[in-house]
Amino acid sequence: MDRTAVEEEYVEYVTARADGLRRLAFALTGDPDLADALVQSTVTDLYVHWRRARSAPDLDADVRSALVRSWVRGRRRVVGRASADSVRAAMQRLPRRVQAVLVLRFGLGMSVDATAATLRCTDRAVRRRAARGLEALRAHLGDPPPA
Known part of the structure; x- marks a missing residue:
């Protein structure tokens, strides 16, 4: 060519x-x-x-x-329940890899496998970062942890 x-x-x-x-x-x-x-x-x-x-x-x-x-x-x-500015501010407090996992998984709706492939990490790391990130966002935004 x-x-x-x-x-x-x-x-x-x-x-x-x-x-x-x-x-x-x-x-x-x-x-x-x-x-x-x-x-x-x-x-x-x-x-x-x-x-x-x-x-x-x-x-x-x-x-x-x-x-x-x-x-x-x-x-x-x-x-959620928080304003976009509040969520942005809370996201900025998270480590970049955690932010990336949250955006890919929940912002773009990618699967755990696809997120892991994109970030070149394990499925376990994606699940762990997502859980930690959501927990940190809930704490910052004042949402109670899930029952």
């Missing part, structure tokens, strides 16, 4: 997935400008590695995983 065709394939791929990537990035950052910057950083990295990346068995999962891992590493900043 010539360079022009490969670049067109990349542009088609990114264009088709840009909205979904922005939604994920916004769910993580809580800020539209930071979300756009995170997406831009991710798709730029993807462009650099496109020739190899495009043959991945599940490219969508790999790109989502790269975006989340970039955010977890701290390249960009985050995102």
Whole structure:
């Protein structure tokens, strides 16, 4: 495949997935400008590695995983009965990996297995982080623990 065709394939791929990537990035950052910057950083990295990346068995999962891992590493900043601002403030107090688990599991409705694959950790780690994160959010937001 010539360079022009490969670049067109990349542009088609990114264009088709840009909205979904922005939604994920916004769910993580809580800020539209930071979300756009995170997406831009991710798709730029993807462009650099496109020739190899495009043959991945599940490219969508790999790109989502790269975006989340970039955010977890701290390249960009985050995102009941409580107000959205209260939830954001409570989320920011949590470790980034816990925040990522909560956003993927409950914000995007991903399964434990898919979340573990995205974050490259075990199912047990996802369940543990989700439980700790929800417990911390409840404590911060004043919700009683579940019966």
